[in-house]
Amino acid sequence: MASLSLYIHIPFCRAKCLYCNFNSYPGLEALIPDYVSALIEETGLWAVEVRSYQVQTIYLGGGTPSLLNPGEVAQILGQARATFSVATEPEVTLEANPGTVDQAWLEAARKAGVSRLSLGVQSFQHGFLRLLGRIHTTAQARQAFRWARQASFDNINLDLIYGLPHQTLLQWRSDLEAALALSPEHISLYCLTLEPGTPLADALPPQARPDPDLAAEMYALSEDMLGTEGFDHYEISNWAREGRRCRHNLTYWHNLPYLGLGAGAHSYLHGYRFANAASPQDYIRRLRASFRKGIGPRRFPQVAWARRVGRQREMAETAILGLRLGEGLNLAALAQRFGRRPERIFARQRQELQELELAEEVGGYLRLTPRGRLLGNQAFLRFLP
Ligand code: SF4
Structure with missing residues (x-):
């Protein structure tokens, strides 16, 4: 499972x-x-x-x-x-x-x-x-x-x-x-x-x-x-x-699936990011309304919005989130997850980050340098599609 x-x-x-x-x-x-x-x-x-x-x-x-x-x-x-x-x-x-x-x-x-x-x-x-x-x-x-x-x-x-x-x-x-x-x-x-x-x-x-x-x-x-x-x-x-x-x-x-329950909770499931209604009153009302006779149950009435995450976006998010980890981003695992060759995946960004001394490659991981940890956003935005 x-x-x-x-x-x-x-x-x-x-x-x-x-x-x-x-x-x-x-x-x-x-x-x-x-x-x-x-x-x-x-x-x-x-x-x-x-x-x-x-x-x-x-x-x-x-x-x-x-x-x-x-x-x-x-x-x-x-x-x-x-x-x-x-x-x-x-x-x-x-x-x-x-x-x-x-x-x-x-x-x-x-x-x-x-x-x-x-x-x-x-x-x-x-x-x-x-x-x-x-x-x-x-x-x-x-x-x-x-x-x-x-x-x-x-x-x-x-x-x-x-x-x-x-x-x-x-x-x-x-x-x-x-x-x-x-x-x-x-x-x-x-x-x-x-x-x-x-x-x-x-x-x-x-x-x-x-x-x-x-x-x-x-x-x-x-x-x-x-x-x-x-x-x-x-x-x-x-x-x-x-x-x-x-x-x-x-x-x-690791950009893996999670389900958020409750007002305003966010989820990432089956390739979608979505969020529930933020106000507690609205959240309660939506769940009650779904069971009230005559309205007819919608499947997930508490969800306020949902957005499909495309493959490029998922790859970028996985890289950005993985870079937050002390050990860094596992390049082989990333390549395998997205069916790419390890040496090709984000090659331009990897080179740029190393030239700027924001990240370094160690043992197959791309990880932020101490300077990169302070300037994380400078590193992350380079991966956005
Ligand atoms: S109001 Fe204070 S205790 Fe409540 S969520 Fe915000 S920071 Fe936390």
């Missing part, structure tokens, strides 16, 4: 963080029971379409999945197991906001089948958490981590953000030290993007905007410190202990 990854979007948040432009909504928690019912409906709609796949990973992302009660998490996972063929030991990740969990919640989530926890810590400094509009404190982040360990989570990721307004290199070093002191299995580091229209972007005067050169120094420092501690830098923004790479996200970077 071919492998499939399942992404389940939980779009609810206690408050909207000031930098966030994800598909997430504060103040709609009363909708959660209806939303969970809609997710159950949607899962059932896919039963036939994905019967030739085996689900290897499940990822509950958001938004804030930890706003669900553990019974709802169990219900969603139970429905996935009842509907799809799920591997015996799937990786099941749940994103948790440290301000929303306690030990009992984490124990119940673990019992429901969650095997990997991703904690949105973002910073270990009070001032930056307030600047970002996060609802949790640094003490809660540390406490959530300890509770997760006590709840027998042995696979925990910490998310951190660097390149914050007025952040110094020393402050970033102290965040990395604080993260390492907890001994997580996985660390994801993201550079702050000031998305137009977010309160943080609107409020910051030009002189307070993060300096890209300093952000590059922070990234280099992260590579040094995490490398010294034995972390494997396996993707541009991700570091893992041995055997702890995120299998779910590797599906994306």
Whole structure:
């Protein structure tokens, strides 16, 4: 059976963080029971379409999945197991906001089948958490981590953000030290993007905007410190202990099929990319409408748009996503997948990237150089058809 990854979007948040432009909504928690019912409906709609796949990973992302009660998490996972063929030991990740969990919640989530926890810590400094509009404190982040360990989570990721307004290199070093002191299995580091229209972007005067050169120094420092501690830098923004790479996200970077459930969730299946209606209310309404007498069931009423991915586009996307990996793009595997000769596939782009010292070829892999990792987009756009 071919492998499939399942992404389940939980779009609810206690408050909207000031930098966030994800598909997430504060103040709609009363909708959660209806939303969970809609997710159950949607899962059932896919039963036939994905019967030739085996689900290897499940990822509950958001938004804030930890706003669900553990019974709802169990219900969603139970429905996935009842509907799809799920591997015996799937990786099941749940994103948790440290301000929303306690030990009992984490124990119940673990019992429901969650095997990997991703904690949105973002910073270990009070001032930056307030600047970002996060609802949790640094003490809660540390406490959530300890509770997760006590709840027998042995696979925990910490998310951190660097390149914050007025952040110094020393402050970033102290965040990395604080993260390492907890001994997580996985660390994801993201550079702050000031998305137009977010309160943080609107409020910051030009002189307070993060300096890209300093952000590059922070990234280099992260590579040094995490490398010294034995972390494997396996993707541009991700570091893992041995055997702890995120299998779910590797599906994306290998450009393999995944099915997204929930409001605004994206999928890549049978050569199509498609996305569900983004608003939770619209998503619930569409799934209800499909079963209401007289309207007549459309097959996938929750899907808002779909686009066929042509062969050229698929090849370009596979190259771009593969280049994000630490080991780089496996040229022989790429050539085999698309029926090309390894020496011919993207020959012009490979040469150009090497001349620009953005990438290098090592042992049959095309991989970004340290400079290329900082200027990833310069490398990626060369592959677009
Ligand atoms: S918790 Fe995450 S998804 Fe929710 S508002 Fe904050 S950044 Fe956005």
